[in-house]
Amino acid sequence: MDLKETLLSSYLAFDAQYGPQHKLQDQRAAAIEVFEQQGFPTKKEEDWKYTPLRNLIKTNYTVFPKEEVSLKLDEVKEYILQDVDTYKIVFVDGIYNAYLSETTHVGVDVCLLSAALTKPKYAATIKKYFNQIAAKDASLTALNTAFTKEGAYIHVPEGKLVEKPVQIIHFTTDKNPSLLLQPRNLIVVEKNAEIQIVERHQSLTTNESFTNVVTEIFNEQNAQLDYYKIQNDQTTASLIDSTYISQRKHSHAKVHTFSFGGKLTRNNLNFYHKDPEINSTMKGITLIEGSQFVDHHTLVHHAQPNSESHQDYKGIFAEKSTGVFNGKIIVEKKAQKTNAFQQNNNILMDDKASINTKPQLEIFADDVKCSHGCTIGQLDEDALFYMQTRGIPTKEARGLLTYAFANNVLQSVKIDSVKKRINKLIAEKLGVNIGFDV
Amino acid sequence: MAYTEEELKKELETKEYEYGFYTDIESDTFPVGLNQDIVRAISNRKGEPAWMTKWRLEAFEKFQQMEEPDWANVKYKKPDLQSIAYYSAPKAQVKYDSLDEVDPELLKTFEKLGISLEEQKKLAGVAVDIVMDSVSVASTFKDTLAEKGIIFCSISEAIKEHPELVKKYIGSVIPRTDNYYAALNSAVFSDGSFCYIPKGVRCPMELSTYFRINQAGTGQFERTLVIADEGSYVSYLEGCTAPARDENQLHAAVVELIALDDAEIKYSTVQNWFPGDKYGVGGVFNFVTKRGICHERSKISWTQVETGSAVTWKYPSCILKGNDSIGEFYSIAVTNNHQQADTGTKMIHLGKRTKSTIISKGISAGQSHNSYRGLVKVGANAKNARNFSQCDSLLMGNACGAHTFPYIEAKSKSAKIEHEATTSKIGEDQIFYCNQRGIDTEKAIALIVNGFSKDVLNKLPMEFAVEAQKLLEISLEGSVG
Structure with missing residues (x-):
């Protein structure tokens, strides 16, 4: 059965x-x-x-x-x-x-x-x-x-x-x-x-x-x-x-x-x-390795005027992990003066890792500001090199850069205890011993 | 005198599709319907060798097992493929030695279209192949091109005279089973253009094809095959028009580009099929499959201006197979009234250090819908692949829609992919500024739209750029307010 x-x-x-x-x-x-x-x-x-x-x-x-x-x-x-x-x-x-x-x-x-x-x-x-x-x-x-x-x-x-x-x-x-x-x-x-x-x-x-x-x-x-x-x-x-x-x-x-x-x-x-006049925010950090799989599907349905939505998702994919991001913004005819922003940035750490992303806009109103941006890349080699010349070991340098990449999302976390927990988890995941505490 | 919006509206409503005339040329049209016999008859009529007939029949067999796709963001009444005539050709199939012998009615048609063959010959230096309904009626400049070893002729002629090239490449980029309409095209294509640029040759002029649907109740299925041999270069233009009719005509073309090592192909389209009237009646269904393959260090560049057609469904794509190859896609898609366009591109990165650029500008007005649908795929071996995509949409009025469906799939850690998209409208302050300077609203919009589309317009060859700008203006008339 x-x-x-x-x-x-x-x-x-x-x-x-x-x-x-x-x-x-x-x-x-x-x-x-x-x-x-x-x-x-x-x-x-x-x-x-x-x-x-x-x-x-x-x-x-x-x-x-x-x-x-x-x-x-x-x-x-x-x-x-x-x-x-x-x-x-x-x-x-x-x-x-x-x-x-x-x-x-x-x-x-x-x-x-x-x-x-x-x-x-x-x-x-x-x-x-x-x-x-x-x-x-x-x-x-x-x-x-x-x-x-x-x-x-x-x-x-x-x-x-x-x-x-x-x-x-x-x-x-x-x-x-x-x-x-x-x-x-x-x-x-x-x-x-x-x-x-x-x-x-x-x-x-x-x-x-x-x-x-x-x-x-x-x-x-x-x-x-x-x-x-x-x-x-x-x-x-x-x-x-x-x-x-x-x-x-x-x-x-x-x-x-x-x-x-x-x-x-x-x-x-x-x-x-x-x-009308509603604010929605969704943010996320994905940090996975092995053969793990994380998929984010978001939908913001703007049906009324003067609303805002903000999306910011960061993904870091190591080893054989796979990420999916599908962000959908629908702006109805009535939803004039909508501001909708969507950002999805990804880093692939290894060759076996992969990411599929689809930022999607469906817009029926004319007086709106909607944008989405999406990038896939890797850590800046120059920045890594610079840190190494200053005596920071590769692993730690990578950790710091990765943390900086994801930090935007953490800044809006309002519960300190959650922020600390996440900082600890990121350090653990990256295998570095740095206090990311602010 | 103040030009009110009311007046403008009235003028626009009565404004007609400029190319909506019908030329009364006697033509030889097959009975309607689609079956094996029709496929055989088309092949027979074209005097094709047996392998081609077989190729078509195989395609037809595959086609019968396929279903019409419905994933695109367009709504239309599926065309009844049994009520279309699959072959229509202007009668009097004699080969002309000079233009003087061509049917004067036919010449008049071309004059109306703005392509006087004579003038083109003298001034523009563009070699033109014209396909009316299903048959290629004239190719110009053949001799000049032949000196360089360039073959530029109708595909039927190529099948007869250069079977080795056609046999090798036809269906190699777009297999017959690729999709519903590509399979249909493979079975029933009646003509199209063929172009071969030999090794190391830089084609001295722009090659151009002009397509026209003339007969009622016919579908146009043309097939274009462009092969640029190692180190060669060619710039290819394509234009199309159709008479205004209240029925939906089907246009299902297949275009295959092959850029061998170090070659470069620039393919520009100005698509201006009849878009239907302001109530959304009639117009051409434009379901086109276009794809190119890039070998080592080669480059394929698609530029398109899409202003016509009731429904467009078109994704010119590049398979970047060779290392260091480059794919480009520049597109302006304008929809007005009840038009629907679902267009975009696919960039498949397979080779190392491959690069692609996508610039797509969508302009929607009236009650139209304009979608960008694209795929950027980076395979695991495509080390250091690079992509940049930008799709901007401009909305005019609040009855239209703009949609983006970008798919991005990355499997290589060294890939760098950027995608950005924006949606906006023409600012009131921009128009006010123009008005203040004595530019009326309609002109102001044309100006702003031109600016919005400049990135793409700049990529068009001279001859097309002017036409494209004019087309933009015409297509958007009536969208003010």
């Missing part, structure tokens, strides 16, 4: 468990139908042209964890930001771990989607927002919708500035091999509210694991969202992350994605503008 069939039959069991009486039943049924029709995307589809899933779906994953695993803090300490006070929602093999978490209902709801789906007090919010912005026709998002059960639920009420960042962390252990995790996050930031979120998926085993996560974010009027995705996983862990952000007037959403490892990582990051 191939994975698609396994999943379709798992759905029957899943549906029986969560019952026909469940309020999401209709949406789930519709979603599984989409997945049944489309199956896993193949290279024949334009959006998946460079991203082969064939190897990934050879493993017969299961959606049901066999046992609940408890973890000691010491085992996972290094993956959790410690030097800053945060709310934490921690899942182990897809199951909520109360011991490692710190949730709240005081002033802001930082809790579980499973709770929000069942408790009547959240019914209105769920009805208004759940599955409203996620693509209905994308097969992997539909697959996630069909199996919606658990994830993070964050609701920031009007005017609330959440003082502590929220960490959403998923661990995979060796107790439940070949697990397909499908977390579903729902984040609503109401008018004039503000929040910072850090998301991480971490495998603690060298078993194959596959995460298909969908996050829906609603940024209401003047809301500020600052979202960080840290992806530094085992080379057996694959991640498909689909994030859908809906923005209202004067809101600002920023997403930083740091892709430092994993077997196959695919980020679908989509911004939809519902009102």
Whole structure:
């Protein structure tokens, strides 16, 4: 039985468990139908042209964890930001771990989607927002919708500035091999509210694991969202992350994605503008080696006038790694005075590394400023030589230059603890011992 | 007197496609339809040797297994290939010794097109091969070229007289199975131009082909093959027009360029097929496959000005196979009213130190859609390959669209690739400045557009540059405001 069939039959069991009486039943049924029709995307589809899933779906994953695993803090300490006070929602093999978490209902709801789906007090919010912005026709998002059960639920009420960042962390252990995790996050930031979120998926085993996560974010009027995705996983862990952000007037959403490892990582990051005067920022650093694979697909849909979007993705690809970047900017007829900028710079460190990039503009309005720039190159030999003449060894010189190349993206990171963490990771990846701290 | 926008609009609406006339020349047209017999009949009519007939039939067989592609960013009603006549030739197929013997109607046509053969001969020094509907009607300057060993003739003639060259190179750059329309062309191509420049020869004049669709209900399928032998140089021009009709006519050409070691080919096109009227009725479907292969140290340069056609689907490409070879692509694509263009290039870097430059300027007005679609591919062996791409779009009015789909695939760490694209409109202050200086709005736009396109216009040979500038003005009339 191939994975698609396994999943379709798992759905029957899943549906029986969560019952026909469940309020999401209709949406789930519709979603599984989409997945049944489309199956896993193949290279024949334009959006998946460079991203082969064939190897990934050879493993017969299961959606049901066999046992609940408890973890000691010491085992996972290094993956959790410690030097800053945060709310934490921690899942182990897809199951909520109360011991490692710190949730709240005081002033802001930082809790579980499973709770929000069942408790009547959240019914209105769920009805208004759940599955409203996620693509209905994308097969992997539909697959996630069909199996919606658990994830993070964050609701920031009007005017609330959440003082502590929220960490959403998923661990995979060796107790439940070949697990397909499908977390579903729902984040609503109401008018004039503000929040910072850090998301991480971490495998603690060298078993194959596959995460298909969908996050829906609603940024209401003047809301500020600052979202960080840290992806530094085992080379057996694959991640498909689909994030859908809906923005209202004067809101600002920023997403930083740091892709430092994993077997196959695919980020679908989509911004939809519902009102005029919106700001969207997406930035990313990709730094991989071995035969890892990272794919960034971004979409900014400018539907209303006077909005801005900024994209800046840097990629450094060593050994046999492969990178894909596909940035799409759509400017609708109505979206006059749009400023949309896109930048994608890549460095290939070795001859076996490769990069496929496609910065794409689709513009229907005339009074706009849109540009994209894309480069592929290598470190400047002259700069390297100069540093060597000053007594800096080759490796360190390379490290410094690479760091400088990626630094633009780091400058806009607002949580110091995240910045420090990323600096450390970059130094580790480059194999140099330099304090990049600012 | 103040020239109001209203007046301008009125004038533009009534402005007609200048080349939209039809010449009443008796012609010999095949019945409509596409099948093996038609393919055989075309080959037969052209008096082709058996290997060519076989080649066509094989292509036809492959074609039948293929499906029309729909990935391009254009929408149109797929042409019914069974309702097209695949062969149409002006009657009286006699070889003319001098122009005096040519049908005066035909000569008049060329005069209207602005290519008086006589005048061309005397003044411009351009050798012209003219293809009317399906058949090459006149090649000029044959003798002068022959002295240098240059072969410049219709492809049918080449098939008969230089079979060894045709056999070796036809389909070598664009295989018959390359795509739907290339396969169709390979099966039914009726004529086209052939050019061979011998080793070390620098072609003393610009070679030029003029294509014209005249008959109704016909499709034009021409095939061009240009071979530049080692160390030679040639500059080749191509122009095209068609009468204004309310049906969609199909033009599916194939152009193959072969630049052997140290050779250089410069290929310029001014495409001005009938674009359809302002409601988007009629116009030519222009589905063209153009590709060149560069051997060691050679260079191929494509320059195109695309102003006509209802739907354009065209990607002149370079395969940079030899080390140190160079590929260039300069393009201006203008769309107005309901025109749609999906055009761009592919630069395939295979050899070491290969270089390519892409400059694409898209101008969209009216309700048209203009897409740039390009691929820059650097293979693992293409050490120190270099590419620079720039695609700029200019939007006039908010009913049109500009799209860019650049694909970049790099597999070599020493590759340097740069790509940049911008989209903007003509600034009000720019127009105001011109108005202030006494230049009316329409002239001002022409001026600004010319400036925007200058990088590409500069690459055109003299004879074409003037025509291209005029064409830009005509195509954009009515897009003010």
